[in-house]
Amino acid sequence: MSAKIYRPAKTAMQSGKAKTHQWILEFDQETPRRIDPIMGYTSSGDTRQQLKLFFDTQELAEAYATRNGIEYRVIAPKETVRQTVSYTDNFRFNRNQPWTH
Template sequence: MSAKIYRPAKTAMQSGKAKTHIWVLEFDQNSPRKIDPVMGYTTSSDTRQQVKLNFETQEQAVAYAQKNGIDYRVIPPKEAVRQVASYTDNFRYSRQQPWTH
């Protein structure tokens, strides 16, 4: 039984950073998924894939995994690098490239 501990990134539909400060413990897939021949659904006999545990800090998630004997790996979060751009810079006189339509 192994799991990964990570902090989720914000979705493309979010403009804010809600729900990105929690840490998630998610179990890895132990058995392959299969396609049900009758209904066409994707199924699996491993119910641990459905479990996601939320923690306030990384230390709490690691402590939970150690206490319950779960092999884990921590995936460090990647911080977004935002480039500051000003709309008025498009019309600056000292612009390096000529403005085109």
């Protein structure tokens, strides 16, 4: 039984950072998924794939995994670098490219 511990990135649909402050412990797939020959549905007997555990800190998630004997790997979050852009920079006299229509 193995799992990954990560902090989710912000959604691309909105600019807010909701739901990005918690850490998630998510189990890896242990058995391959099967395709039902009659209906074509994809199914699996492994119910741990459906489980996500939320923690406030990375240390709490790691402590839970070690306490329950779960092998885990931590995926470090990538911090975004915010570029400050000013509207007045479009009209600077020392621009790299001239401003034209």
